[in-house]
Amino acid sequence: MTQYSKRMVIAHWLTLVLLIVAWYFGHELDEARHEEGAPLVGYVVHALVGAAVLLLALARLYFRSKDGVPAPIGDTPMDKVAKGVHSLMYVVLVVLPVSGVATVATSDVGKALKAWDASLLPKKFSGVFAHNIHEMLVTVLIALVIVHVLGAFMHQFIMKDGLMKRMSLRK
Ligand code: HEM
Ligand code: HEM
Known part of the structure; x- marks a missing residue:
């Protein structure tokens, strides 16, 4: 096996697109809530994408458990870091959306959505533990993705070892 399976590749790139959309909506909601007021439908879209x-x-x-994965490209310290970053990204991809659900459940966002009344949205999330975690995990994810993409680019443009092809639909 020299490449990830087709469904792994599709899910990988679809995740990238969905993360950009989720991040954009989250950021806009945060800004809008501080200014003119955030639209409830924005919360619904953000939650669905998340x-x-x-x-x-x-x-x-x-x-990955059913299809398997290509053999590791090497066993250098950098390859080990890459593997660790992959595992951490999977953890964050699960815990981040869960912390979003917990934010809705434990803040006035839940009340506002239930009553469908944007005036009930919280002015601040102070004391909402889940929101602190959500915010922190967004930063952690961005940092992990930056390291991941720099690594991928290094393989592509400096080492030129064809690693990117493993995550491509082209044979
Ligand atoms: C991986 C998926 C997700 C990403 C990348 C993401 C990203 C963000 C970002 C960038 C913010 C703005 C910063 C902040 O206020 O903390 C935010 C806020 C928020 N997110 Fe998420 N989020 C995700 C999933 C979810 C899910 C599944 C839910 C709920 C079911 C959710 C609920 C919220 C709420 C309620 C806020 C506060 C918005 C506000 O400031 O009024 N998020 N998210
Ligand atoms: C431009 C952006 C990206 C590029 C160029 C890229 C590239 C790659 C490549 C080439 C691989 C295969 C690595 C190998 O065979 O060892 C890979 C794997 C992986 N990528 Fe990305 N990626 C990007 C964005 C993302 C994002 C946004 C995430 C999620 C947060 C992500 C999560 C992963 C994970 C978890 C793996 C390991 C897959 C597995 O073994 O199960 N990637 N990526």
Whole structure:
């Protein structure tokens, strides 16, 4: 096996797209809540996209156990770091959406959604533990993705070892 399975590749790139959309909506909601007021529908879209990220992460773990993965490209300290970053990304892809659900459940966002009344949205999330975790995990994920992408680019443009092909649909 020299490449990830087709469904692993599709799920990988779809996750990237969904993360950009989830991040954009989360950021816009945060800004809008401080300014003119955030639209409730934005919370619903953010939650649905975030939930899709969670489902895809679980699906990927299932696919990888069924389809297998290409053999490690090497065993250098950098390869070990890359493996660790992959594992941490899977953890964050599961815990981040869960912390989002917990934010809704333990803050006034839940009340606002239930009553469908945006005036009930919280002015601040002070004291909402799940929101602190959600915010922190967004930063952790961004840092992990930066390291991951720099690694991928290093393989592609400096080492030129064809690693990117492993995550591609092209044979
Ligand atoms: C991987 C998926 C997700 C990403 C990348 C993500 C990203 C973000 C970002 C960047 C923010 C703005 C920073 C902040 O206020 O903390 C945010 C806020 C928030 N997210 Fe998520 N999120 C995800 C999943 C979810 C899910 C599944 C839910 C709920 C079911 C959720 C609920 C919220 C709530 C309630 C806020 C607060 C928005 C506000 O400031 O009014 N998130 N998220
Ligand atoms: C431009 C952005 C990205 C590029 C170029 C990229 C590239 C790659 C490549 C080439 C691999 C295969 C590595 C190998 O065979 O050892 C890979 C694996 C992986 N990528 Fe990405 N990736 C990107 C974005 C992301 C994002 C946003 C995430 C999720 C947060 C992610 C999560 C993963 C994970 C978890 C694996 C390991 C798959 C497994 O073994 O199950 N990637 N990526």
